[in-house]
Amino acid sequence: MANHKVSGVDDLLKRLTEKKKKLDGFRPLSSALAINLGEWFKVELTYTSNAIEGNTLTRKETALVVEEGITVRGKTLKEHLEAINHAEALDFIKELVSKKRKDLTRREVLDIHALILKKIDDDNAGRYRSIEVRISGSNIILPDPIKVPELMEGFFKWLHSKNIDHPAKIAADAHFKLVSVHPFSDGNGRTARLLLNLLLMQKGYPPALVRKEDRDLYINSIEKAQLSGDFDDYYIVIYRAIDRSFDIYLEAVKRKTLKTSSVVQKRLLRIGELAKETGATLNAIRHWTEKGLIEVAEHTSAGYQLFDRSMAERIKEIRRLQKEERLTIAEIKRKLDSVL
Numbered sequence: 001m002a003n004h005k006v007s008g009v010d011d012l013l014k015r016l017t018e019k020k021k022k023l024d025g026f027r028p029l030s031s032a033l034a035i036n037l038g039e040w041f042k043v044e045l046t047y048t049s050n051a052i053e054g055n056t057l058t059r060k061e062t063a064l065v066v067e068e069g070i071t072v073r074g075k076t077l078k079e080h081l082e083a084i085n086h087a088e089a090l091d092f093i094k095e096l097v098s099k100k101r102k103d104l105t106r107r108e109v110l111d112i113h114a115l116i117l118k119k120i121d122d123d124n125a126g127r128y129r130s131i132e133v134r135i136s137g138s139n140i141i142l143p144d145p146i147k148v149p150e151l152m153e154g155f156f157k158w159l160h161s162k163n164i165d166h167p168a169k170i171a172a173d174a175h176f177k178l179v180s181v182h183p184f185s186d187g188n189g190r191t192a193r194l195l196l197n198l199l200l201m202q203k204g205y206p207p208a209l210v211r212k213e214d215r216d217l218y219i220n221s222i223e224k225a226q227l228s229g230d231f232d233d234y235y236i237v238i239y240r241a242i243d244r245s246f247d248i249y250l251e252a253v254k255r256k257t258l259k260t261s262s263v264v265q266k267r268l269l270r271i272g273e274l275a276k277e278t279g280a281t282l283n284a285i286r287h288w289t290e291k292g293l294i295e296v297a298e299h300t301s302a303g304y305q306l307f308d309r310s311m312a313e314r315i316k317e318i319r320r321l322q323k324e325e326r327l328t329i330a331e332i333k334r335k336l337d338s339v340l
Contacts, residue, residue, distance in 0.1 A: 008337065009232050012239040013166050019246040020205060026253040037252060038094075041207055041245075042066065046086040049193050051212040052219075055079050059298075081120050086190060089115040093198040101170070101199060102160045106152070112194050116187040128152065129185040140226050142182045151181045171199035171208075172238040180226060196238070206245035208238055213296055236337075247310070268297055268306040278315040285315070291329050293318055293336060 029037070047062040057065065057072065057079050064070040065083040072080070089112055096108060114126030128148045135142070143151055155177055163170055175196035182188050197207035210218050214237060221233035275282050288294045289305070294315065297308040314336070321327045321335065 009235045009239070012236065012243065013168060016168050016205070016239060016242055016246065017166070019243065019250065023206075023246065023249055023253070024204065026250075029253060033252065037249065039067075041209075042087055042090050044209060045090060045193075045197070045207055046083055048210060048212055049190050050079075050082050050086055052210065052215045053082075053189055055082050057083055078120055081118070082116075085116050085118050085120070086194075088118075089190075089194055093194055093201070096198055097201045099202070101202060104159060104198075106156055109191070109195065113184055113187055113191045116190050116194075117184075121186060124185045128183045131185060133182060133185060135182075138223055140223060148181060148183045152183050155181060167200065167203035167205060168239055168242055169235070171196045171203075171205075172235055174199055175238070176222065176225065176231075176234065179222060200242065205242060206249050208241035209245050209248075210237070210241045211244075211298065213298060214241070244308075269309060269312070271305055271307065274307050274311060274315070277312050278319075280315050280319065288315070288318060288329075291333065293329070293333055 043059070043063045043066055046066055047057065047059045050057065050062070057075055061072045061075065062083050064072060065080055066087045092112060092115055096104065110126040117125035128145070130145050132145060133142055158177065159174060165173070175192045178192040178195060179188055184191065193208075193210065200207060217233075218237050221237045225231045225234045269277065271282060271285055274280075275285055285294070289296060294307065294311045296305045297311075298306050300306060317336070318332055321332045327335065
């Protein structure tokens, strides 16, 4: 894959390496905490991965379907099956975590896809596509279906090869290569994200949380890399998603709490709480959010914005750059993007 042009990409990799060392210091995790984290991530990864593809189940509804088997009124059968299938696929890749990357087989990747489309499209589940496909709203021209088997052979040859890159980069590259071949008629993104997370977990990294709020950034970064060969935005999206998961793990083990969901929830602040904690005005926070200087972590069911606690430090840095270096909004954004 392409070399990095932005030092911030390599800085993120260094941060991931440092956080893995911290997390390794807490290992082995207690069985209760490991189970609780696993259950929380199962719901969160299922919710976010499906939401990126247009599934309208909320986080809470996804939990009800996955954990309780409850049918949610007003939601389609397909949306329920997508949640159930993704959760089962996550259980399946956990069985593969003990394997090495070089030993992952074509059949196992096809089995991941088969689980994603189970009872939704059984005719195409676990099979390479035989039709032309297009990505809605994209200028990308995907490979001819006749070329898919050959391209996938090349993919597995690369996957099994010796590779001294950082584990996060290898996982990100595998995800990118798979979505670029687009070997299936449907379910390519979910399958690729599951493979990404399998490769991360095999190396002791937490799964990457690509949030619903990051959907456009995530999709645009992939298309940018495909069209221009510039991978920096793409790597930043994926590495930040891994970094986010590290923070959840580290905060959970430091608190030595089994209430993982409450640990995550405590990381989220409403705009008024963020303003109170930082001394910034509501208008300033809204303006910085609109300009992309700070990120919205998620929205409540009523549509209110929630911010990660890390945004408090970001706001302090924004105010410092304004006051001490007298930078413009555009200059501040460039500076933050280069280090985050």
